[in-house]
Amino acid sequence: MSKRTLTAPRVHVACATTFGTTGEIAADIANVLRQRGNTVTTGPIGDGIDSADIDALIIGAPIHYDTWTSPARNFVKDNEAFLRTIPVAYFFTCGTLFEPTGKALAAAQKYANTLERLSDHIAPVSIGQFAGVLDYSRMNFATRIALKIPFTLMGVAEGDYRNWDAIRSWTLSLHRHFRRAGGERVPSAGFETVRLRRTPQPADSRSAPRNS
Numbered sequence: 001m002s003k004r005t006l007t008a009p010r011v012h013v014a015c016a017t018t019f020g021t022t023g024e025i026a027a028d029i030a031n032v033l034r035q036r037g038n039t040v041t042t043g044p045i046g047d048g049i050d051s052a053d054i055d056a057l058i059i060g061a062p063i064h065y066d067t068w069t070s071p072a073r074n075f076v077k078d079n080e081a082f083l084r085t086i087p088v089a090y091f092f093t094c095g096t097l098f099e100p101t102g103k104a105l106a107a108a109q110k111y112a113n114t115l116e117r118l119s120d121h122i123a124p125v126s127i128g129q130f131a132g133v134l135d136y137s138r139m140n141f142a143t144r145i146a147l148k149i150p151f152t153l154m155g156v157a158e159g160d161y162r163n164w165d166a167i168r169s170w171t172l173s174l175h176r177h178f179r180r181a182g183g184e185r186v187p188s189a190g191f192e193t194v195r196l197r198r199t200p201q202p203a204d205s206r207s208a209p210r211n212s
């Protein structure tokens with residue numbers, strides 16, 4: 001397969017978000033890449049996209065109960081054959097990083113290690129680890145109780161802990177990486193253009209940002 005040289009690869013940012021705040025990060029990542037000259041599409045994980053239309057992919061989702069939410073995990077597994085042919089980056093949001101102590105950083109790194117091992121065939125170029133948002137008013141009663149008890153015990157207050165500088169600096173590092181990769185596809189035996197598979201979406205994992 002011949003190398004296609006591109007200075008600004010086409011990037012798709014696919015995101016799962018329960019309360020919208022990870023979706024806002026995905027939108028910001030898309031904007032920063034657009035400002036740098038990339039053609040960027042974005043949408044919920046599971047919205048169909050043609051593999052022929054993208055040269056690089058960013059997949060983001062929150063951590064829930066110690067795992068990357070299922071739409072993201074399923075999407076990676078369902079589309080391994082294509083994803084192994086292009087640069088792919090993952091990111092997650094979590095509450096663990098609300099207070100970035102040594103213990104919290106180690107716990108977040110464990111999440112990242114799990115994501116890295118998600119597929120034997122995909123080596124993500126980077127895994128962004130970001131603090132998210134804790135807003136009990138968005139949660140139903142059961143979820144609020146499930147989160148309020150541990151976070152209160154840890155002394156963590158409600159708030160928006162997203163570090164936009166860290167998110168933008170990660171995005172710029174990806175931009176440089178994608179540009180270096182130049183739209184080159186790794187040859188994959190018998191690979192044809194495919195429509196990336198939709199995965200079933202639990203009702204609570206793909207809602208649009210609440211306030212948009």
Ligand SMILES: Cc1cc2nc3c(=O)[nH]c(=O)nc-3n(C[C@H](O)[C@H](O)[C@H](O)COP(=O)(O)O)c2cc1C
Binds near residue numbers: 018021094
């Ligand atoms: C049901 C639920 C479970 C969560 N479990 C974890 C967890 O195990 N570890 C963690 O670090 N953060 C956890 N969080 C925090 C979320 O990752 C964080 O609030 C994130 O910003 C939510 O993103 P969203 O608004 O896109 O859904 C949990 C949040 C919810 C709502």
